[in-house]
Amino acid sequence: MHVVILGAGVIGVTSAYYLARAGHQVTVIDRQSGPALETSFANAGEVSPGYASPWAAPGIPQKAAKWLFMRHAPLIIQPLLNFATIEWCIETLRNCTSARYKVNKSRMVRLAEYSRDQLIALRQTTGIQYDHRTQGTLQLFRTQHQLDGIAKDVEVLKKDGVPFEVLDRAGCVAAEPGLAATRDRFVGGLRLPNDETGDCFMFTNALAKLAEAEGVQFRFRTAVRGFRMQGGKVALVETDAGDIEADIFVAALGSFTPQLVKPLGLKIPVYPVKGYSITVPIVDETRAPQSTIMDETYKVAITRLGDRIRVGGMAEIAGFDTTLHEQRRATLVHSVEDLFGGAGDQKRATFWTGLRPMTPDGTPVVGATRYPNLYLATGHGTLGWTMACGTGRVLSDMISGTRPEIETADLSLSRYA
Template sequence: MKVIVLGSGVIGVTTAYYLARSGHEVTVVDRQPKPALETSFANAGEVSPGYSSPWAGPGVPVKAIKWLLMRHGPLVIWPKLDPVMWIWMLKMLRNCTSARYAVNKSRMIPIAEYSRDCLRALRSEIGIHYDERSRGTLQLFRKQAQLDHTGGDIAVLKQYGVPYEVLDRDGCIAAEPALAGVREKFVGGMRLPQDETGDCHMFTDALAAEAAKLGVQFKFNTAIERLETDGADITGVVTGAGTLQADAYVAALGSWSPRLLKPIGVYVPVYPVKGYSITVPVIDEDGAPVSTVMDESYKVAITRLGDRIRVGGTAEISGYSKSLDLARRATLDHSLTDMFPRGGDLSKATFWCGLRPMTPDGPPVIGATRYANLHLNTGHGTLGWTMACGSARVLADQLSGRKPDIDASELTLTRYDHRFG
């Protein structure tokens, strides 16, 4: 079967790879000159199934007000005269209940855990390297109240059989020795030993090369203008280089998916939430993290990637703007220098932002649409890197007529056929 995959980020490339491995003739189309140059380029580097939780949860509205007032707060909202923004935020608020949180998390954990296992298998099968490490994630608590309120998270981890460790100061330092120099700045932490780290851009670029060996064609520098349909099927994708046709089409355009799909009557409640990162060269091995440290107070992830440190965070709701806000960088700089003051050379940091494709409930959207030959793989939010391989494997199995290894029936677009959106 001929399949066109729209988008060459980590979701699009993994989808193309697994489809090609299943024997399909695959073409990937993207406006960029190379893979993974947008949201997949410089994310926080975490492969973290254990932290696969919806942003919408009980208590979040109250926390959001506090975050908006913090100097280094993790949330920023720039209101716009955009009804899509306000509708999306309203739907997110409707999901901020204990009942909806439990349902949404139950949909996220299985695909995230499965994806990590697929990534490990892929690494073993083709020997792909991407500055990967399997040293877990340490959620670091600066305040005792944060540590005292981990009961809910621990209950969920137990429910899904996710290994965890609750650590005191000495335990945190044993996991991340560089923290010994700032032990007075935190009270403890929680470690998820099965989480991993790695450079998403490096992975996607390397996997694209492997996909090409399987026959995948990449049409870069090709703007996607619109989809053509006869009412029942997609009949072609109109690009700047002409109309391309296939038997099946996969929309893996992240935040841009709704803009392509709305004109043909497919409504995907995905909205961009901007995230920022800095990448800093390591100058002191003993002063740098060995894996990922999540600074819980600022919701900032500090991750070791080879000879670099990647610091990522902030949720900025500002539409499709990709401007770099220096105030957001100040938060990343502060978290890094506060916890790992000797680790990296901040004067040589590179500053970046990307648009995370967020659904209002949290889980991604994977699977069929009202058009028989149009399929979705989008809406992964902050977890695109974490969920990429599993999402792609599920979709490839669906298109190949195989039963996926996990039940992904609740990840389809049909789950929005109710009032919670």
């Protein structure tokens, strides 16, 4: 079958690769000049299945109220009085219960763990390189209260069979020697040894080349305008470079997917939550991180990518605004310098922002719609890189008529019906 994928981010490209490997003719369409030039460009660099958690969690409403008044706040809400923002925030708050958190985290971990396994297999099969490391993730707690509050996460990790280690201060330093000089800044951590790191942009571009070798055609600098329907299904996609017909269509446009499918009567609760990152060249190896550290206080990820440090985080509710605010940069610099002071050259750091496609329950929307030849792959939030290979493989199996290796019914849009 001919499959058209709309979007050349990490989700679109991985889906294209697996579909081509399954024997399909695949065309990828994107408005940018190449792969992974929007949300996938400079994300935090984590492949962290064990850390796959919904932002909507018990206690978050109370924490959010405090965050709004922090100097280095992990959450920023701009004064946007529009229905889409208000509705998404309300639905997110409804998911901040213990029962919903357990359900949401469990299905996120399921897809993320499967995705990590697919990534390992892909790396072994192709030898793909992307500044990857396989040294785990360390969630770092600056206060005893934070460390005491990990019970609900540990419960889910145990249930899903995800290896973990609860570490004291000395254990954290043993895992990340660069923290030795700042050991007074934290009390302990939760380490997930099976997590990985890697440059999502490098990976997506390398995989795009492998996909082209499998016959995938990429049509860049091509803006998607909408769908044309016929006989109860999608007949073609309209672009600024002409109409494109296909048997199957996959909408993988991140935060822009909802507005594309809205004319079809499909309502996807995906909202663009703005995130920031800086990329800092390493100047002192002894002070640099070895893998990923999650600074729990500021919700910032500090990741080693080759000879660079990627520092990413924050959630800004600001619609589709992509303005770079220096105050957000200051938060990222504060987190990394407070823990790994002097490891990188901040004068040569680059600053970036991207729009994460977030759902109210944290779980992405992956699977079929009520239209027989239209599929969705969006809403991965901060975990697009973590869940990419699993999403691509699951979609390929669905479209090929093969039963996916994991449960997928609760990933589709139908869960919001």
